[in-house]
Amino acid sequence: AQSVTQLGSHVSVSEGALVLLRCNYSSSVPPYLFWYVQYPNQGLQLLLKYTSAATLVKGINGFEAEFKKSETSFHLTKPSAHMSDAAEYFCAVSASSASKIIFGSGTRLSIRP
Amino acid sequence: EPEVTQTPSHQVTQMGQEVILRCVPISNHLYFYWYRQILGQKVEFLVSFYNNEISEKSEIFDDQFSVERPDGSNFTLKIRSTKLEDSAMYFCASRGGLAGDGETQYFGPGTRLLVL
Numbered sequence: 001a002q003s004v005t006q007l008g009s010h011v012s013v014s015e016g017a018l019v020l021l022r023c024n025y026s027s028s029v030p031p032y033l034f035w036y037v038q039y040p041n042q043g044l045q046l047l048l049k050y051t052s053a054a055t056l057v058k059g060i061n062g063f064e065a066e067f068k069k070s071e072t073s074f075h076l077t078k079p080s081a082h083m084s085d086a087a088e089y090f091c092a093v094s095a096s097s098a099s100k101i102i103f104g105s106g107t108r109l110s111i112r113p
Numbered sequence: 114e115p116e117v118t119q120t121p122s123h124q125v126t127q128m129g130q131e132v133i134l135r136c137v138p139i140s141n142h143l144y145f146y147w148y149r150q151i152l153g154q155k156v157e158f159l160v161s162f163y164n165n166e167i168s169e170k171s172e173i174f175d176d177q178f179s180v181e182r183p184d185g186s187n188f189t190l191k192i193r194s195t196k197l198e199d200s201a202m203y204f205c206a207s208r209g210g211l212a213g214d215g216e217t218q219y220f221g222p223g224t225r226l227l228v229l
Contacts, residue, residue, distance in 0.1 A: 032216070043117075043204060043222040044156070051216060090156065097208070097216030098144065100158040100169055 002027045004091045006104035014112045019063075019078040021107050023091030026072065033074045034092040034101065035065055044090065050074060051097070061085070086111045115139040117221035119205050125227045126195055134190045134224045136205030143210035145188045146218060147180065149173070149201040156204065162188065195228045202226075 007022040025031055033050040048059025055067040065076045074091060091104040118137045126132050138145055147159040160170040162180055179191045188207075192199055202223045209215030 036220075044220040046217055046219070049217060092156075098168075100146070100161055100171075101148075101218060102158070103148075103156040105155045 002031065002093045002095060002102050004093050004102060004104040006089075006091050006107050008107055009105065010108045010110065012110040012112060013081050015083055016080050019076070019081045019085065019109065021076040021089050021091075021109065023065075023074045023076065023104060024072050025074060025091070025093045027093055027095065029095050032094045032097060032099075033065075033067060034094075035059065035063070035074075035076050036090045036092060036103075038088040038090065038106075040087070047076070047089075081109075081111050083111050083113070085109060117205055117207055117219050119203075119221040119224050121224060122222065123225045123227075125229065128197055128228055129194050132192050132195055132226065134192075134203050134205075134226070136188045136190070136207075136221055137186055138188055138205065138207030139209070139219055140186075141209065142207035142219075144168075144208040144218075145180075145182070146206040146208070147190045148204045148206065148220075150204065150223075151198075151201045159190070159203075192226075195226075197228050200226055200228045 003026045005024045035047040036044040048057045050057050050067045058064045063078045088106045088108050090106050092101045094101045120135045145162040150156045158171050160174045161168045177193045181189050202225050204223045205221040206218040208218045
């Protein structure tokens with residue numbers, strides 16, 4: 001069975017500050033890990049994915065995430081937040097590329113001017 | 114850039130009515146999915162579809178639900194007799210099936226269903 005836990009349902013940072021969104025996963029097999037972003041009234045957009053290649057994954061809009069097997073974590077970071085980063089962020093896991101995706105409960109990111 | 118499209122964007126229906134949600138996956142994609150997101154809750158998997166048959170379904174996907182690929186482009190989700198608790202945003206996704214980018218599920222913008 002697989003699951004993800006996102007720590008913090010709401011994170012607020014100042015514009016220009018570091019963004020850190022936490023995600024821990026549980027998986028009985030080597031996982032595929034994803035971060036999706038959902039802007040208000042829009043669908044889910046893939047930010048980045050980990051599929052057993054490099055442990056540091058770079059995505060769109062300056063985001064990156066690091067797979068740490070020892071900590072079962074896949075935290076999302078961005079060095080400098082922009083106002084346009086305000087959205088809901090979902091960490092997700094699947095057992096393989098063919099499998100269903102299991103989503104976390106989401107973290108709402110707010111950016112303070 | 115190719116994208117998954119869904120119609121309608123919003124649908125309001127009466128309890129007990131049938132609804133059909135439509136999706137046009139990315140051309141040449143082989144794997145199709147439906148997910149839903151009840152307001153304020155996490156996105157949940159409903160069903161996956163490949164080679165004209167269901168490959169996996171969740172406990173949510175009971176006999177009230179069905180999926181179909183009626184032609185070469187559309188992928189539909191039918192709810193036979195809607196319940197209040199079916200109110201949610203329904204997302205369609207498709208995946209190419211080949212290595213690399215073919216492993217990524219691309220999501221549509223969703224259909225917001227409201228059952229009254």
